[in-house]
Amino acid sequence: MLEQVARERYPGLVARAMLLVRSRAEAEDLVQDALVAVFGGRARFATPAEAEQYVRRAIFTRFVDGTRRHQRERAAVERVGGWRAQVDVGPEARLADELAGPLEAALARLSPRQRACVVLRHVEDLSTAETAAVLGLSEGAVKRYLSDGVAALNAALGTTAPRDSVPVLPSTEVRHDA
Incomplete structure (x- = not known):
């Protein structure tokens, strides 16, 4: 095998x-x-x-x-x-830095966990729960790393992420209907 x-x-x-x-x-x-x-x-x-x-x-x-x-x-x-x-x-690493594409350079500036979460979620197409399981993190931590990582990538690349790619936490507001 x-x-x-x-x-x-x-x-x-x-x-x-x-x-x-x-x-x-x-x-x-x-x-x-x-x-x-x-x-x-x-x-x-x-x-x-x-x-x-x-x-x-x-x-x-x-x-x-x-x-x-x-x-x-x-x-x-x-x-x-x-x-x-x-x-x-x-010199080899400096040359690689100069030749690296903007996305690779932006990914390199993320923390290791942010980078791993972003790659697993958006490249490997794993769910948040699957990403959490692979990395041994809570789903909330993965959502935080994804949010911070996507925001940093957008800032570095001058882009904006589609609204549905950024994790949205459910509202904690309690409704009281009378």
């Missing part, structure tokens, strides 16, 4: 991962980590489509976990070292 998923679905998985990270190499690493996580155990899948769904979920989980880990490591370096860590991204 692993060979079939890797052979038939790998390009699509990498394309999805590229919505989360800045380079193809990072996307390929993310997919590889997800494949190892999913197929490294005793998981059994009935179809390649079912296996692919697990790999997609693992990609998002690995992305959020990796970003969290990186932020904790950076904060520790800043605390212990007493200086702000300077990251030289190198």
